[in-house]
Structure formats: C-alpha cells, structure tokens
Amino acid sequence: MFKKLIKIFNCGFVFGISFLLVCPLANSADFPKKTIKIIACAAAGGGEDTEARGIAPYLEKYLGVSVMIENQPGAGGKIAFEKFQKTEPDGYTLITYTFPKSIIIEYMDKTNFRTKDFTPVFAWSRANQLLVVHADTWKTSDEFLKAAKAKTLAGGLSGRGSTTHLAGLVAMDELGIKVNWVPYEGAAGSVAALAGKHLDFTICLATSAISLIQAGMLRPLILFGDKRDPYFPDVPVPKDLGLDITSIPGTRGVEAPPKTPASIVKVLEEACSKAVKEPAFIEFAKRRQMVLHPLSSQEFRQIVEVTYPKVEKFQTMLKEK
Amino acid sequence: MNTFDMVIQAIYSILQWQNLAALMAGMIYGIIIGVLPGLGPSAGMALALPLVLKWPPATALIFMGSLYKCSNYGGSITAILVNAPGDASNAATILDGYPMCEKGKGGVALALSSTAAMVGGTIGMICLIFSAPFLAHFALRFGPAEYFLTALLALSIIAAVVQGATLKGLIAAGLGLMLSTVGFDVITGHLRYTFGWEPIEDGIPLIQALVGLFAITQALMLAESAESISRIGKLAGGFWEGVITYFKYPYAIIRAAVIGLFIGVLPAVGQSSAGLLAWAEAKRESKHPETFGNGDPEGVISSETSTNACMPGDLVCTIALGIPGSIGAAIFLGVMIIFGVVPGPLVFREKANIIYSLFVALVLTSFLMFFIGMTIAKHFAAITLLRNEVIVPIILVVSLLGSFAIRNLMADVIISLAFGILGYIMLKGGFTPVPLLLGLVLGEMVEYNYHRALMISGGSYSIFYSSVISKILIFLTLLSLAGPYLGPVWKKLTQGEK
Numbered sequence: 001m002f003k004k005l006i007k008i009f010n011c012g013f014v015f016g017i018s019f020l021l022v023c024p025l026a027n028s029a030d031f032p033k034k035t036i037k038i039i040a041c042a043a044a045g046g047g048e049d050t051e052a053r054g055i056a057p058y059l060e061k062y063l064g065v066s067v068m069i070e071n072q073p074g075a076g077g078k079i080a081f082e083k084f085q086k087t088e089p090d091g092y093t094l095i096t097y098t099f100p101k102s103i104i105i106e107y108m109d110k111t112n113f114r115t116k117d118f119t120p121v122f123a124w125s126r127a128n129q130l131l132v133v134h135a136d137t138w139k140t141s142d143e144f145l146k147a148a149k150a151k152t153l154a155g156g157l158s159g160r161g162s163t164t165h166l167a168g169l170v171a172m173d174e175l176g177i178k179v180n181w182v183p184y185e186g187a188a189g190s191v192a193a194l195a196g197k198h199l200d201f202t203i204c205l206a207t208s209a210i211s212l213i214q215a216g217m218l219r220p221l222i223l224f225g226d227k228r229d230p231y232f233p234d235v236p237v238p239k240d241l242g243l244d245i246t247s248i249p250g251t252r253g254v255e256a257p258p259k260t261p262a263s264i265v266k267v268l269e270e271a272c273s274k275a276v277k278e279p280a281f282i283e284f285a286k287r288r289q290m291v292l293h294p295l296s297s298q299e300f301r302q303i304v305e306v307t308y309p310k311v312e313k314f315q316t317m318l319k320e321k
Numbered sequence: 322m323n324t325f326d327m328v329i330q331a332i333y334s335i336l337q338w339q340n341l342a343a344l345m346a347g348m349i350y351g352i353i354i355g356v357l358p359g360l361g362p363s364a365g366m367a368l369a370l371p372l373v374l375k376w377p378p379a380t381a382l383i384f385m386g387s388l389y390k391c392s393n394y395g396g397s398i399t400a401i402l403v404n405a406p407g408d409a410s411n412a413a414t415i416l417d418g419y420p421m422c423e424k425g426k427g428g429v430a431l432a433l434s435s436t437a438a439m440v441g442g443t444i445g446m447i448c449l450i451f452s453a454p455f456l457a458h459f460a461l462r463f464g465p466a467e468y469f470l471t472a473l474l475a476l477s478i479i480a481a482v483v484q485g486a487t488l489k490g491l492i493a494a495g496l497g498l499m500l501s502t503v504g505f506d507v508i509t510g511h512l513r514y515t516f517g518w519e520p521i522e523d524g525i526p527l528i529q530a531l532v533g534l535f536a537i538t539q540a541l542m543l544a545e546s547a548e549s550i551s552r553i554g555k556l557a558g559g560f561w562e563g564v565i566t567y568f569k570y571p572y573a574i575i576r577a578a579v580i581g582l583f584i585g586v587l588p589a590v591g592q593s594s595a596g597l598l599a600w601a602e603a604k605r606e607s608k609h610p611e612t613f614g615n616g617d618p619e620g621v622i623s624s625e626t627s628t629n630a631c632m633p634g635d636l637v638c639t640i641a642l643g644i645p646g647s648i649g650a651a652i653f654l655g656v657m658i659i660f661g662v663v664p665g666p667l668v669f670r671e672k673a674n675i676i677y678s679l680f681v682a683l684v685l686t687s688f689l690m691f692f693i694g695m696t697i698a699k700h701f702a703a704i705t706l707l708r709n710e711v712i713v714p715i716i717l718v719v720s721l722l723g724s725f726a727i728r729n730l731m732a733d734v735i736i737s738l739a740f741g742i743l744g745y746i747m748l749k750g751g752f753t754p755v756p757l758l759l760g761l762v763l764g765e766m767v768e769y770n771y772h773r774a775l776m777i778s779g780g781s782y783s784i785f786y787s788s789v790i791s792k793i794l795i796f797l798t799l800l801s802l803a804g805p806y807l808g809p810v811w812k813k814l815t816q817g818e819k
Contacts, residue, residue, distance in 0.1 A: 050655040050658065050659075053370060053655060057370075076799065087804070091528060180776055183773075185508070189588075196461035198465060198777060199777065210663070211664060211665025211667070212642065215665055215666035215667050284659060287658060287659075287661050288658055
C-alpha cells in the first residue's frame with residue numbers, strides 16, 4: 001500500500017516536469033513569431049504590474065504568441081528606461097509604466113533616454129491620484145485644508161520621482177500647504193502607515209487604497225483630475241471645490257522602443273485595442289476599479305508632447321530635498 | 322456563520338476532484354520551481370497565471386496557493402543538499418542542513434525540513450484562519466519607529482551569533498550593514514556607492530549574493546578535496562529518524578513558529594530574515610551554541626519551521642488588508658484580484674467560501690508536503706554521494722545560471738562570483754557569513770525607518786519610545802544585549818540562595 005502511494009507520487013513528478021516543459025510552447029506567422037516581453041517599471045504586484053498581467057492573456061489571444069511580464073523596478077524606473085532607449089525596435093520588447101513618470105525622471109536626473117523618442121503603442125487606462133486620510137480624522141477637504149494650514153502634516157510619498165510625487169508637490173504648492181513628506185518604497189508602505197495612523201495623509205493611486213477605502217478605514221478627500229472617477233462618484237475633483245490645480249493625468253499603456261517601424265506598431269496597437277474590448281478584460285478592469293480610457297498610438301503621442309512643459313514648470317520642486 | 326462552520330464547509334469544497342487535482346498540480350509545480358535556482362514563488366505564479374485564468378476562482382486560487390507554499394519547500398531541498406538556497410528565505414537552512422549532509426545525514430535533514438513544512442505551516446495557517454483580522458490590526462500599529470526598533474532587536478541577535486569570535490563577527494556584521502547602503506536611497510533620492518554601475522542601483526541583489534556566499538564558496542571548498550559531500554561516503558539515518566528528532570525539540574518548534582509568524586505578519590519586514598532570526602535565537606538559547614553551524618538538527622528545525630510559519634503570516638495583511646507583505650504575496654494578491662476576490666477587510670464577508678477553501682487547501686498542502694518529502698528524501702539525498710569532481714561543476718553551472726535568470730543580467734553572475742570569492746576568503750579567515758547576512762538583510766530597514774520616524778516627529782526622538790510597543794521592543798533589545806552578561810550573574814544568585 002505504502003509502496004503504491006510512493007509510486008503514485010513519483011508518477012506525479014514525471015507529469016509535473018513534462019508539464020513544465022510544454023508550458024512555454026507558442027507559435028504564429030509573420031510579426032509576432034516569439035514571446036513578447038513587456039517590461040513593467042514597478043515591483044510585482046504594483047498597479048502597473050497587475051494591469052499588465054491582466055491584459056496580457058487577451059493580448060496573447062490576438063497576437064497569437066505568449067506575452068511575458070518582466071518586472072524592472074528601481075530608481076523609479078530609470079534603469080528600465082535607459083535600457084529601453086537602446087532596445088532593438090523589433091516589437092518584441094515593450095514597456096509599461098505610469099506616464100509621465102519617465103518625463104519626471106528626465107527633469108530630475110541626467111538621463112540618456114528621452115520619453116519623446118519612445119514609440120507610443122496604446123494606452124488603456126487612466127490612473128487617478130487620490131488624497132486619502134484616515135477615516136477617524138478629517139471628514140471633508142475643507143477640514144483637512146484648515147488643519148494643514150494650522151500645522152505641518154506628515155504625508156506619505158510612494159516612491160521618489162513617481163507620478164504620485166509630482167501630483168503631491170503640485171497640489172500642495174498650489175494649495176499653499178507645507179508638508180513633511182515621508183518617502184516610502186511603494187504605495188503599500190505608505191497606505192499601511194496611514195491605516196495605522198502613523199501618517200496624517202497620503203497621496204496614492206486610487207487602486208492602491210481601494211480595499212481599505214471600501215472597508216471604511218480610509219477616506220478619500222480629493223481626486224486630482226478633470227473629471228470625477230466613475231468608481232468614486234462621491235469624491236470631488238478640485239474644480240468642484242473651487243480650487244485650481246494643474247492636473248497631469250497618469251496614463252498607463254505600452255510603448256515600443258525608439259524608431260519602431262509603423263507596421264509593427266500597427267499590429268500591436270490593433271491587438272491592444274481589441275484586447276481592451278474583451279468582455280473578460282472589461283470585467284477585470286471593473287473588479288480592479290481601473291478607469292479604462294483607451295488612447296490610440298496617435299493620441300498617446302499627443303499627450304506625451306503636451307506633458308513636457310507641464311512637468312518643466314515644476315522641475316525645481318522635484319529636485320528639492 | 323462563524324469560522325468553524327466556514328472551515329467545515331470549505332473542507333467539503335476541497336474534496337471535489339478538480340480542487341484536489343489543482344492542489345496536487347500546484348504542489349508538484351511549486352516544488353519544481355523551488356528546486357530550480359533563480360525561480361522563486363513570484364516567477365512561478367506569474368508563469369502559471371495564463372494557464373489557470375479560465376478555471377473557477379476557488380480552484381485557481383487553490384492551485385496558486387499550494388504552488389506558492391511549496392516553492393518555498395523546494396528551495397530548502399537544494400539549500401540542504403548542495404548549499405545553494407532556492408530563495409532568500411532558505412538561507413538559514415543551509416547553515417546546519419548542509420553540514421548534516423557532510424555527516425551523511427542528508428536524508429535526515431530533508432526529513433526535518435519536510436516535518437517542519439508540515440508543523441510550521443499548520444501552526445501558521447491555524448493562526449491565519451482564526452485571527453487574521455486581529456493580527457492585521459496588530460501589524461498596523463507598527464509605524465516607522467516600531468519598525469526601526471524591531472530591526473534593532475533583530476540586529477542585537479548578532480551579539481549572540483558572534484559569541485566566541487566577537488571581533489570577527491562584528492567585522493562581518495559591519496560589512497553587511499555597509500553593503501546594505503549600496504544603491505538608490507529611497508529617502509533622499511541619491512545613488513550611493515554604485516560607481517555608475519547600474520546593476521547595483523537597486524542595492525546588492527540578495528539572492529545573487531547568497532548564491533555566491535554559499536553555493537560558490539562551497540563549490541570552491543569542495544574542489545579542494547576528492548571526496549564527496551557526504552564525508553563518510555554513505556548515507557546515515559533514515560527519514561523516520563529525522564521525524565522523531567524533529568519532535569524532540571518542542572520548545573524550539575514553538576519559538577521558531579512564533580518568530581516566523583511575527584516576521585510574516587509585519588508587512589515591511591522581509592521574509593528572508595525569518596529563518597535567520599529563528600536560527601540565531603535558537604543558537605543563543607542553546608546550551609551548546611558551538612554545535613550550531615556544524616550540523617545541529619535544531620538549527621534546521623528552527624530555520625525551516627520559522628520560514629514555513631512565515632508564509633501564512635505573510636498572507637495575513639495581504640488578505641485582511643490588501644497590503645502585500647512580500648513580493649510573493651504581492652503577486653498572490655494580484656492573482657486574487659484577477660479572480661474577483663479583492664483582498665481587504667470585506668473579503669471575509671463577501672468571498673468567505675473561496676477564502677476558507679484556500680485556507681483549508683493550504684493546511685492540506687502542509688500535510689501533503691510531508692508525504693512528498695518522505696517519498697523523495699532518500700533519492701535526493703543520494704546526490705551527496707556523488708564524487709566532488711562530478712558535483713562541483715554541476716553546482717557551479719546550476720547556481721550561476723540561477724543568479725543570471727533572476728534579472729536576465731550577466732552582471733548578476735559577476736556579483737555571485739565576487740561574493741563567492743569573498744565567502745571563500747571569509748571562511749579561510751575564520752569568519753562566519755551569518756552576521757554579514759543579517760546586516761545585509763536588516764540594514765535598509767533600520768536606516769529608512771529611522772529616517773521616516775524622525776521625519777514624522779519633526780526631529781524629536783520621543784517618537785522612539787512613546788508607544789507601548791516601542792517600550793516593549795526597547796526592553797527586549799536591552800535584555801538581548803545584556804543577556805550574555807546577566808545569565809551567569811543570575812545563575813550565581815539563584816545558586817547562592819540554595
């Protein structure tokens with residue numbers, strides 16, 4: 001009896017090994033002939049990463065090859081961007097990040113890459129920055145602003161040079177508030193610290209705090225954008241409050257290396273635009289409370305162009321401290 | 322419905338054939354991923370995601386959960402047999418597991434790790450099932466000041482580790498702390514000591530350094546002689562001897578499980594330190610600390626029990642708050658969201674059936690791991706009988722391939738080789754790598770949280786002792802530092818009274 005059991009286990013092992021060998025098989029004709037790699041400029045599990053992993057299966061469906069996500073965090077993505085500038089423009093290596101992170105880095109640091117040079121392929125979502133406080137503290141943005149003017153509050157910063165960093169700097173500058181910024185490696189750290197009341201507030205992407213907001217532990221006060229977020233219809237945007245804050249939309253999508261041929265971009269763009277219409281992907285987006293906001297390659301390029309001067313305006317503030 | 326009812330219901334759902342099959346497949350896949358160097362739980366889950374996307378949520382999460390759990394176990398196999406950790410969390414298993422192999426007790430060591438997977442995993446899971454929301458709220462009370470003090474307490478264990486060779490130990494610990502400062506400074510945004518070399522802008526990569534310090538160093542040592550890993554040329558002791566040995570250390574088991582769970586529950590403390598801290602703590606409390614690192618079974622028991630209890634601990638904040646505790650947990654969180662199970666305080670109400678099925682599956686996985694270990698231990702342990710001229714090239718190739726595969730960077734191979742040479746020199750000079758490792762793992766946590774705490778308090782040091790948790794942590798740290806001196810005094814006093 002015992003020997004038999006052992007034999008069953010051994011068989012299982014052989015099965016497992018062959019399973020592993022068969023996994024990466026994929027094939028197709030013409031352009032996508034091998035695995036396409038999407039570099040996510042964030043640690044695994046972050047917003048960019050999860051969205052890329054969410055869309056990947058549907059990209060696979062329309063491209064006919066497997067799509068692999070490679071995480072390359074670090075220095076806010078600088079390492080990945082530098083490498084990407086020199087990547088072979090064959091369409092097999094793409095990059096995903098929260099735009100305009102790369103432009104911020106260009107202004108903060110001496111870099112060899114230019115976001116302008118990258119070839120936009122498609123953008124699928126818009127990430128909104130939220131100002132979040134603990135539910136036990138301020139109830140409205142007015143209360144918060146009054147408190148923030150009375151004393152310097154401690155605000156969580158998820159990653160230096162991130163879009164959140166920029167949004168926070170811009171907002172607090174235009175509101176005339178001084179903040180004691182406390183940097184974290186990512187949103188998880190600052191959201192946890194806020195939930196434990198170690199920070200007064202944090203600015204983060206809406207998706208990073210959703211669980212705790214739904215549970216009523218954290219309260220969103222302001223959503224930095226032009227339009228309200230369909231998933232947070234009660235959270236006012238600056239316009240509703242009579243405030244004027246420059247909004248720099250956080251856009252997520254994929255880009256190809258500089259000088260990628262138009263024919264390849266077209267194949268990828270088409271696959272992306274079909275993938276975002278997949279009911280299963282729309283369902284996935286809904287569950288993640290992702291705001292779908294598809295942009296074609298052309299529209300994405302325009303956004304890149306108009307964002308440069310906006311970031312330039314705040315470049316000295318980014319470099320401070 | 323209370324927790325017990327939920328668990329009973331979940332047991333019924335687990336017993337459906339597709340869920341059992343998913344569980345088995347996940348385990349086998351996980352162990353293979355774990356054994357292969359460079360492929361950890363994160364890569365394993367990411368690779369398997371497209372495969373399970375169409376499965377029902379409960380089945381898919383059971384597959385992913387058992388994969389996540391077993392990859393850790395797979396890592397301990399290579400750690401014990403060839404001195405190469407599959408993942409950073411297995412680092413401490415090497416310290417005694419490999420020397421046991423040298424004594425021909427490879428099979429026994431594997432039995433210890435299988436039993437630890439079962440016992441540690443089950444203890445951790447029971448705590449997760451019955452007290453996750455409570456533990457998660459406890460974890461939230463840890464702010465930067467408390468994290469700083471926790472790291473300090475952990476560092477104070479170095480004092481115990483270096484006993485006997487204090488100076489050399491402190492040099493190694495200092496080197497570890499220095500190396501931990503390399504790379505991008507999250508607080509100031511500056512690059513430190515990178516000399517323009519991009520591969521270390523993220524800091525010294527931990528697994529690559531471990532591969533160097535242990536596997537490469539050991540391969541160099543083995544190359545000096547023409548024997549085999551097992552010095553006696555045969556295997557001594559069987560599987561059941563290991564199992565019996567395991568249960569001879571009930572105190573060590575509980576201590577290690579508590580440490581592992583604690584480290585796991587805190588979201589900002591790396592999983593890699595769980596095994597190391599449990600090992601160091603066991604050494605400190607032992608009556609014969611000199612046997613640690615020379616094949617003391619208690620070392621393997623502590624390290625493996627702690628690591629296996631750490632994984633459920635890691636899931637506490639991930640599931641109860643939606644805040645991932647480690648990279649592996651972050652991926653698992655992403656997977657859960659994709660299957661419509663959004664972790665957070667509400668998940669226990671809204672998706673209770675799926676969550677409890679997952680929990681029960683993980684408990685079952687812990688037990689099945691034991692049986693798998695039983696089946697394979699003898700066959701795997703035979704590796705230690707291979708002659709050195711055969712095994713050395715294999716260790717070198719496989720471990721270097723592994724460190725390359727993590728980031729697809731040739732530079733990582735260079736890092737591993739550099740640490741291999743460093744480890745060789747240290748070993749020849751009578752240094753142990755443990756303090757270096759502790760410094761490397763804990764350095765960032767000490768530094769960043771110190772900065773953050775002072776930023777929040779506006780420069781006032783009172784933040785470090787204002788909360789109750791801080792006071793307890795300070796007390797424990799002082800006790801840990803003074804322990805070696807107070808111990809003899811205490812003994813004298815109590816004996817004097819008699």
